[in-house]
Amino acid sequence: xxxxxxxxxxxxxAPRPVRCIVKLGGAxxxxxxxxxxxxxxxxxxxxxxxxxxxxESDGDGATxxxxxxxxxxxxxDPADPAVDAEWIAGMAGLGLDTxxxxxxxxxxxxxxxxxRSGVHKGGLHSTLVKAGFVATRISVTSLNQEIVRALAREGxxxxxxxxxxxxxxxxxxxxxxxxxxxxxxxxxxxxxPVLHGDAVLDELLDCTILSGDVIxxxxxxxxxxxxxxFLTDVHGxxxxxxxxxxxxxxxxxxxDDNGGWSIVKPxxxxxxxxxxxxxxxxxxxxxGMETKILEAAVIARLGIDVYITKAGTEHSLRALKGDVSTxxxxxxxxxxxxxx
Amino acid sequence: xxxxxxxxxxxxxAPRPVRCIVKLGGAxxxxxxxxxxxxxxxxxxxxxxxxxxxxESDGDGATxxxxxxxxxxxxxDPADPAVDAEWIAGMAGLGLDTxxxxxxxxxxxxxxxxxRSGVHKGGLHSTLVKAGFVATRISVTSLNQEIVRALAREGxxxxxxxxxxxxxxxxxxxxxxxxxxxxxxxxxxxxxPVLHGDAVLDELLDCTILSGDVIxxxxxxxxxxxxxxFLTDVHGxxxxxxxxxxxxxxxxxxxDDNGGWSIVKPxxxxxxxxxxxxxxxxxxxxxGMETKILEAAVIARLGIDVYITKAGTEHSLRALKGDVSTxxxxxxxxxxxxxx
Numbered sequence: 001x002x003x004x005x006x007x008x009x010x011x012x013x014a015p016r017p018v019r020c021i022v023k024l025g026g027a028x029x030x031x032x033x034x035x036x037x038x039x040x041x042x043x044x045x046x047x048x049x050x051x052x053x054x055x056e057s058d059g060d061g062a063t064x065x066x067x068x069x070x071x072x073x074x075x076x077d078p079a080d081p082a083v084d085a086e087w088i089a090g091m092a093g094l095g096l097d098t099x100x101x102x103x104x105x106x107x108x109x110x111x112x113x114x115x116r117s118g119v120h121k122g123g124l125h126s127t128l129v130k131a132g133f134v135a136t137r138i139s140v141t142s143l144n145q146e147i148v149r150a151l152a153r154e155g156x157x158x159x160x161x162x163x164x165x166x167x168x169x170x171x172x173x174x175x176x177x178x179x180x181x182x183x184x185x186x187x188x189x190x191x192x193p194v195l196h197g198d199a200v201l202d203e204l205l206d207c208t209i210l211s212g213d214v215i216x217x218x219x220x221x222x223x224x225x226x227x228x229x230f231l232t233d234v235h236g237x238x239x240x241x242x243x244x245x246x247x248x249x250x251x252x253x254x255x256d257d258n259g260g261w262s263i264v265k266p267x268x269x270x271x272x273x274x275x276x277x278x279x280x281x282x283x284x285x286x287x288g289m290e291t292k293i294l295e296a297a298v299i300a301r302l303g304i305d306v307y308i309t310k311a312g313t314e315h316s317l318r319a320l321k322g323d324v325s326t327x328x329x330x331x332x333x334x335x336x337x338x339x340x
Numbered sequence: 341x342x343x344x345x346x347x348x349x350x351x352x353x354a355p356r357p358v359r360c361i362v363k364l365g366g367a368x369x370x371x372x373x374x375x376x377x378x379x380x381x382x383x384x385x386x387x388x389x390x391x392x393x394x395x396e397s398d399g400d401g402a403t404x405x406x407x408x409x410x411x412x413x414x415x416x417d418p419a420d421p422a423v424d425a426e427w428i429a430g431m432a433g434l435g436l437d438t439x440x441x442x443x444x445x446x447x448x449x450x451x452x453x454x455x456r457s458g459v460h461k462g463g464l465h466s467t468l469v470k471a472g473f474v475a476t477r478i479s480v481t482s483l484n485q486e487i488v489r490a491l492a493r494e495g496x497x498x499x500x501x502x503x504x505x506x507x508x509x510x511x512x513x514x515x516x517x518x519x520x521x522x523x524x525x526x527x528x529x530x531x532x533p534v535l536h537g538d539a540v541l542d543e544l545l546d547c548t549i550l551s552g553d554v555i556x557x558x559x560x561x562x563x564x565x566x567x568x569x570f571l572t573d574v575h576g577x578x579x580x581x582x583x584x585x586x587x588x589x590x591x592x593x594x595x596d597d598n599g600g601w602s603i604v605k606p607x608x609x610x611x612x613x614x615x616x617x618x619x620x621x622x623x624x625x626x627x628g629m630e631t632k633i634l635e636a637a638v639i640a641r642l643g644i645d646v647y648i649t650k651a652g653t654e655h656s657l658r659a660l661k662g663d664v665s666t667x668x669x670x671x672x673x674x675x676x677x678x679x680x
Binding site: 071088112117127128130133135137158161165181189201 | 375407434456474525529
């Protein structure tokens with residue numbers, strides 16, 4: 001699953017390397033136990049940290065007046081939103097390095113609809129699968145809309161891009177067509193594309209679910225970001241379910257050319273690849289942990305460091321800034337990197 | 341503006357001709373005077389009529405149990421939605437001819453954001469235009485989301501497709517790139533694509549607004565639907581603003597090969613092309629009436645009848661069914677057709 005390279009359509013040249021691809025994990029930004037419920041606090045914090053990481057000034061950004069870009073009417077508020085057009089027009093620029101891509105998971109959005117109908121198994125001749133496809137897309141695109149809004153409120157010029165609508169498709173669940181030209185165009189013009197796991201068409205199965213992790217891996221292969229960050233609801237990858245009091249955080253994992261991986265830190269688990277049941281969050285069902293690690297390993301093999309860490313912490317802020325190295329003793333998270 | 345043909349990328353063959361492209365006019369489905377306010381009654385009625393027009397059975401569909409495809413949690417309702425998976429899986433099929441495309445206008449969505457920032461004029465180096473681009477897209481895509489939901493609740497397997505995300509772009513406001521392959525794929529697999537007027541990238545101006553009317557004209561040129569329907573908030577095209585008590589509804593307009601047009605009915609205005617100030621709705625600002633008529637004229641010249649009529653009436657239902665001819669004395673609306 002992690003190995004195929006999707007067929008590309010002609011694409012414009014990327015003008016400058018992408019700095020970072022960020023995964024906002026479904027477990028971090030939604031309340032998994034409650035259908036279609038956003039974890040507002042975590043989402044707001046992730047967006048504020050992203051803005052901080054993009055900021056070209058040295059300050060922490062807390063005192064700057066933010067140019068909010070969600071000018072929609074707030075629910076229940078009869079007044080039109082206040083937009084200070086004169087102040088905005090007078091700004092020299094956004095002061096942000098916007099060369100980021102955001103991909104988010106579904107969490108408590110889409111899962112109910114997809115599992116109820118079996119969209120991932122395909123078969124659009126079935127009325128249940130067809131209806132479930134529509135219902136799943138409604139749910140995940142409504143989450144996408146809220147995430148684009150949350151980023152825009154933090155002054156990040158975000159634009160939603162749905163993989164299905166962009167024509168991304170699979171063949172027997174493997175990515176088969178993935179036109180990234182509009183993503184590159186958007187980056188080039190200073191926008192931050194916001195993609196998501198989606199229900200897509202499949203050449204053999206009619207349809208399936210394309211996970212955010214596969215999207216990230218493909219974009220990393222294509223655009224060679226400096227680093228990739230996965231924000232989740234635990235501190236990183238553990239040797240067993242993180243709810244287990246004896247669970248040990250794996251701080252550094254090395255991936256070799258053959259796709260094999262070994263634990264570098266902590267030293268007590270060094271070289272151990274069997275007998276540890278790698279786990280991020282027990283309730284993260286999208287693709288499961290194995291897929292996630294596999295996709296991250298493919299990225300790391302390209303020489304791109306992958307940081308997996310907990311959203312809304314000082315560690316996630318450092319990861320988003322790219323301010324993490326294998327020597328960072330005080331950084332809590334998992335680094336997955338190439339052995340070369 | 342109405343004449344250019346956008347550059348096409350390779351596309352799969354359309355398996356069967358599209359039956360109808362429907363424009364849900366912004367004036368019909370939103371409350372124009374109130375920012376981001378949907379005209380729920382008109383939207384519900386338009387969706388129910390669309391379902392009726394798609395229905396393959398002879399009945400009026402009123403007694404059939406509708407397979408709702410919006411399985412999201414309703415705001416304020418703590419319970420998960422009830423989805424009778426067994427009943428749905430047992431259905432032989434949807435019983436609908438889904439070979440329709442829906443395009444909607446923006447109405448009271450997007451207009452505030454676009455006009456406040458001047459997105460249509462371009463210039464993304466300006467922070468105001470960049471922020472306005474983001475704000476406009478948030479507003480129009482939130483309307484798209486609500487329209488997809490309303491169609492899905494009526495059992496129409498609708499999928500939202502944003503022109504910007506699909507890579508549609510312009511060159512000096514003329515459509516330059518318009519990849520319809522995913523629209524065709526969606527139709528082929530039995531889904532109803534739902535597009536909308538959008539903020540898009542422009543090769544010369546950086547960005548502009550692409551109107552729903554231009555999208556419809558392009559799709560009509562490409563896919564040759566049997567007929568095209570514009571649903572609006574008045575009965576059709578008038579010889580002066582419809583608020584004028586002396587306004588006369590133009591029932592039939594003929595377009596010749598050179599793009600010239602003349603009034604056929606009512607007979608008293610026959611041949612008159614000057615001295616009538618053609619008007620649909622005075623407050624419809626997207627592109628203005630002249631653009632709308634020009635786009636409709638381009639479609640009619642291809643031999644495709646265009647019906648402009650009032651949403652939520654018996655006349656709109658007949659138009660959606662394609663049950664209108666130039667002999668239909670009791671049909672209220674405007675037919676624009678080729679003189680050949």
